Amino acid sequence: TKPVYAFEEADSKKRMLLGGKGAGLSEMTRLKLPVPPGFTITTEVCNKYYDNNRKLPKDVMPAVMKNIAKMEKKTGKKWNSTKNPLLVSVRSGAAISMPGMMDTILNLGLNEKTVEGFAEQTKNPRFSWDSYRRFIQLFGKVVFGVNDEKFDHVLDSAKAKQGVTDDSKLSVESLKNIVSEYKKICEDHTKRKFPDTPDEQLILSIEAVFKSWMGERAIVYREKNNITKDIANGTAVNVVAMVFGNMGDDSATGVVFTRNGNNGKKELEGEYLINAQGEDVVAGVRTGKNIEFLKKDMPKSYKELSNACAKLEKHFREPQDIEFTIEQGKFYLLQTRTAKMSASALVKTSVDMVKERLIDKNKALVRIPAQQLEALLHRTMDESKIKNYKQLAKGIPASPGAASGIVVFDVKKAIELGDSGNKVILVRKETKPEDVPAFFSSEGILTSLGGKSSHAAIVSRGMGKPCIVGCPELKINYDNNTCTANGITIKEKDTITIDGSAGTVFIGEVPTVEPQMTKDFEQILDWAQKTKTLGIRANADTPEGAKLARKFGGQGIGLCRTERMFNGSDRINLFVEMIMAENIEERSKILTKLGQLQKSDFIEILQAMEGYEVTIRLLDPPLHEFLPNPEELTERIQKLKASGDTDGVNKTEIILKRARELAEINPMMGHRGVRVGITYPEIYEMQIRAVFDALVELTKKKVKAHPQIMIPQISSIAELNHIKRIYDRIKKETETKHKMKLKINFGTMIEVVRAALTANELATTAEFFSFGTNDLTQGTFSFSREDVEGKFLPEYMEKELLERNPFQSIDVNGVGSLIKIGVSAGRQLRPNMEIGICGEHGGDPNSIKFCHSIGLSYVSASPHRIPIAIVAAAQAAI
Numbered sequence: 001t002k003p004v005y006a007f008e009e010a011d012s013k014k015r016m017l018l019g020g021k022g023a024g025l026s027e028m029t030r031l032k033l034p035v036p037p038g039f040t041i042t043t044e045v046c047n048k049y050y051d052n053n054r055k056l057p058k059d060v061m062p063a064v065m066k067n068i069a070k071m072e073k074k075t076g077k078k079w080n081s082t083k084n085p086l087l088v089s090v091r092s093g094a095a096i097s098m099p100g101m102m103d104t105i106l107n108l109g110l111n112e113k114t115v116e117g118f119a120e121q122t123k124n125p126r127f128s129w130d131s132y133r134r135f136i137q138l139f140g141k142v143v144f145g146v147n148d149e150k151f152d153h154v155l156d157s158a159k160a161k162q163g164v165t166d167d168s169k170l171s172v173e174s175l176k177n178i179v180s181e182y183k184k185i186c187e188d189h190t191k192r193k194f195p196d197t198p199d200e201q202l203i204l205s206i207e208a209v210f211k212s213w214m215g216e217r218a219i220v221y222r223e224k225n226n227i228t229k230d231i232a233n234g235t236a237v238n239v240v241a242m243v244f245g246n247m248g249d250d251s252a253t254g255v256v257f258t259r260n261g262n263n264g265k266k267e268l269e270g271e272y273l274i275n276a277q278g279e280d281v282v283a284g285v286r287t288g289k290n291i292e293f294l295k296k297d298m299p300k301s302y303k304e305l306s307n308a309c310a311k312l313e314k315h316f317r318e319p320q321d322i323e324f325t326i327e328q329g330k331f332y333l334l335q336t337r338t339a340k341m342s343a344s345a346l347v348k349t350s351v352d353m354v355k356e357r358l359i360d361k362n363k364a365l366v367r368i369p370a371q372q373l374e375a376l377l378h379r380t381m382d383e384s385k386i387k388n389y390k391q392l393a394k395g396i397p398a399s400p401g402a403a404s405g406i407v408v409f410d411v412k413k414a415i416e417l418g419d420s421g422n423k424v425i426l427v428r429k430e431t432k433p434e435d436v437p438a439f440f441s442s443e444g445i446l447t448s449l450g451g452k453s454s455h456a457a458i459v460s461r462g463m464g465k466p467c468i469v470g471c472p473e474l475k476i477n478y479d480n481n482t483c484t485a486n487g488i489t490i491k492e493k494d495t496i497t498i499d500g501s502a503g504t505v506f507i508g509e510v511p512t513v514e515p516q517m518t519k520d521f522e523q524i525l526d527w528a529q530k531t532k533t534l535g536i537r538a539n540a541d542t543p544e545g546a547k548l549a550r551k552f553g554g555q556g557i558g559l560c561r562t563e564r565m566f567n568g569s570d571r572i573n574l575f576v577e578m579i580m581a582e583n584i585e586e587r588s589k590i591l592t593k594l595g596q597l598q599k600s601d602f603i604e605i606l607q608a609m610e611g612y613e614v615t616i617r618l619l620d621p622p623l624h625e626f627l628p629n630p631e632e633l634t635e636r637i638q639k640l641k642a643s644g645d646t647d648g649v650n651k652t653e654i655i656l657k658r659a660r661e662l663a664e665i666n667p668m669m670g671h672r673g674v675r676v677g678i679t680y681p682e683i684y685e686m687q688i689r690a691v692f693d694a695l696v697e698l699t700k701k702k703v704k705a706h707p708q709i710m711i712p713q714i715s716s717i718a719e720l721n722h723i724k725r726i727y728d729r730i731k732k733e734t735e736t737k738h739k740m741k742l743k744i745n746f747g748t749m750i751e752v753v754r755a756a757l758t759a760n761e762l763a764t765t766a767e768f769f770s771f772g773t774n775d776l777t778q779g780t781f782s783f784s785r786e787d788v789e790g791k792f793l794p795e796y797m798e799k800e801l802l803e804r805n806p807f808q809s810i811d812v813n814g815v816g817s818l819i820k821i822g823v824s825a826g827r828q829l830r831p832n833m834e835i836g837i838c839g840e841h842g843g844d845p846n847s848i849k850f851c852h853s854i855g856l857s858y859v860s861a862s863p864h865r866i867p868i869a870i871v872a873a874a875q876a877a878i
């Protein structure tokens with residue numbers, strides 16, 4: 001392929017090659033929309049640049065210059081002309097848009113000579129020198145890495161010297177001085193002369209865009225957003241003839257969404273600024289005017305804008321996010337891309353576009369990134385409680401959901417505090433791309449400046465984090481880490497609650513409530529339910545969890561962790577007593593009591609899931625997990641000693657002794673799961689009996705309960721058969737006692753590598769399999785799940801030794817192979833065997849796709865992820 005394509009000659013379907021921005025510009029050009037002329041240097045060139053030791057391939061610049069010549073023809077301007085110079089922007093654009101992640105240079109083509117020509121062309125020397133000044137600043141920052149503040153400093157002192165506060169009041173004389181000082185800053189920084197010819201500037205800029213692909217910001221962004229090489233491989237460079245939104249009051253620049261990006265309503269949503277350049281709106285340094293006002297300000301341009309929006313939507317069959325500029329009354333489009341929308345907007349637009357016959361139901365489902373639905377399942381503020389809290393401020397709602405946390409103003413500190421487990425609300429005047437890591441560590445974001453298209457808004461929306469922007473009454477003081485609004489001062493670490501759907505900020509932690517399902521969301525889930533073939537069950541251990549799961553569309557419980565029930569405040573002491581029991585009689589007595597409690601839990605859960613399977617897993621963790629750890633106990637003993645409580649000391653010492661007895665070096669591979677069931681059979685016996693008794697009671701009440709019993713940590717058929725004999729005995733006893741037949745499927749988890757490898761043997765006894773993919777992943781990699789995150793995993797991802805975190809997304813090649821072995825062995829013996837997965841992977845769209853493809857019966861996910869799983873399963877089936 002060629003290294004360079006003019007917009008009119010490129011095949012805009014080749015997004016991987018042209019990048020999203022290039023493809024959009026080409027497509028708009030083809031649609032005869034008003035796009036300034038320009039061309040795209042392909043992502044292939046970017047890759048060659050890196051393969052070539054960071055050098056441009058030889059054929060690139062000649063092709064670039066040929067295309068510059070084409071632009072000269074179209075614009076009637078001349079490259080490097082001292083009379084009528086052609087100026088361009090150099091813009092990055094990968095296949096996936098990474099807003100604000102890479103760099104753009106504007107006004108390229110200016111130097112000491114062409115700036116005079118530009119002044120002649122525009123009849124505006126002040127404007128020309130200001131453009132030149134802006135160019136040097138951007139070029140210095142992007143190409144040379146000069147710190148912005150140095151330039152700002154010069155600008156500020158020039159303003160002070162001239163006695164003006166507004167940039168636009170600076171005289172030509174001042175601007176000329178600023179230009180030479182700016183150049184000096186660059187020259188001091190690089191120890192070389194400032195590149196003066198447009199040719200040289202262009203080459204350096206193209207290289208800088210390619211370099212930004214491997215800049216830290218871009219790398220982190222790709223990593224956090226799972227943008228792998230198969231999705232976007234390198235950036236393209238777009239060179240576009242400059243148009244000026246800052247040429248007076250008949251000029252403007254703005255961004256619009258063709259539909260509301262927050263709630264999905266069919267209306268233009270966006271902002272514009274009169275007499276400004278695009279960067280000003282996007283960076284959020286000035287809060288723009290609502291796009292509605294453009295109708296009055298510039299009716300002709302507004303009409304052109306809304307026509308263009310309609311045309312683009314119809315063409316792309318997706319709401320678009322558009323950048324436009326009006327130069328002295330002439331309307332131009334500078335970018336279009338699929339609009340990044342909040343989850344609720346995605347849902348509403350999907351349903352609406354089906355109604356409008358713009359798309360079909362399958363497309364409506366596929367276009368929603370299932371992961372993003374999480375935001376809809378977020379909590380909102382409890383309306384009934386809000387009156388007890390004081391409102392601090394109100395801003396522009398930018399990304400929905402409510403979040404509480406401690407206020408942190410400093411980006412680094414937000415990361416530190418957030419990553420060490422604090423709930424943080426990041427509060428800034430505005431945010432910049434380099435602040436993005438702090439977004440990941442924060443619960444929510446609040447900025448005092450910027451509008452709905454500002455960096456903070458767009459990034460939060462993409463991440464599904466609550467965000468409020470443009471909150472002018474909020475005065476932030478970075479020097480003493482406070483902010484003030486309505487006469488109230490908030491200090492660092494004070495707690496606030498933000499509601500990104502309403503734009504309100506409250507002092508303190510406002511209680512939040514479960515999300516409400518909208519009609520549109522129900523519609524999407526209904527379409528998805530009808531499309532998917534994979535079953536979706538819940539990981540739930542409480543009646544509330546079961547009810548919630550059912551409300552969200554869950555069809556049964558794939559994993560009910562019985563140990564969670566022992567952790568309840570009313571039973572943990574009983575359970576500890578059981579562990580402490582000195583002999584089997586004493587233990588049995590306590591177990592009878594625990595059995596009663598378990599039975600009533602099971603009854604409630606089975607009732608909530610009436611008609612569906614509920615898989616109950618017997619006790620899994622090692623017993624010492626229920627006891628306080630030895631250090632804690634030692635401390636407690638010290639305190640008791642000090643207070644003279646000898647009785648307390650004696651009791652605690654006994655617990656300490658037992659805790660030490662039970663302690664293990666490597667508990668995850670220790671005395672847990674079926675191993676506990678074998679050495680303390682009375683525990684499993686109690687649990688199995690509780691399930692049977694619950695079924696008896698429900699059957700008598702004519703409730704259609706379908707409990708299943710599942711054994712964790714099985715590694716051999718011998719273990720499974722050992723427990724099966726207990727099960728058989730209890731079954732017989734209960735059936736005889738109550739004179740009824742009781743059907744409870746008996747199955748096993750497959751979470752130990754050996755279990756997967758001997759699944760053919762296990763299937764002779766097990767009536768169902770459930771893959772515990774967390775432990776299975778741990779065993780397959782020999783990675784400790786508890787430790788990887790903070791240790792080597794991030795570096796593995798960075799060095800591309802792992803593409804995804806295997807604990808988040810099933811490792812298809814390794815763990816997936818074991819699952820396939822298990823499935824084929826199981827189904828060979830029992831063709832209709834129920835086989836599913838439980839574990840974190842059950843709610844991960846990529847893993848769901850895999851589970852669908854190998855014919856699993858179901859995945860089990862936490863209740864909050866069930867809608868995500870349903871949509872992901874439908875997408876897998878389409």
Ligand code: ADP
Nearest residue numbers: 089091100104240241242243278279282323334
């Ligand atoms: P980003 O991907 O960060 O949005 P862009 O390449 O779109 O970066 O450019 C940044 C800003 O510069 C945008 O507001 C855009 O409208 C403006 N811009 C880019 N090229 C031109 C041009 N040729 N004429 C006028 N403004 C431009």
Ligand code: MG
Nearest residue numbers: 282323334335
């Ligand atoms: Mg842009």
Ligand code: MG
Nearest residue numbers: 751772774775
């Ligand atoms: Mg497990």
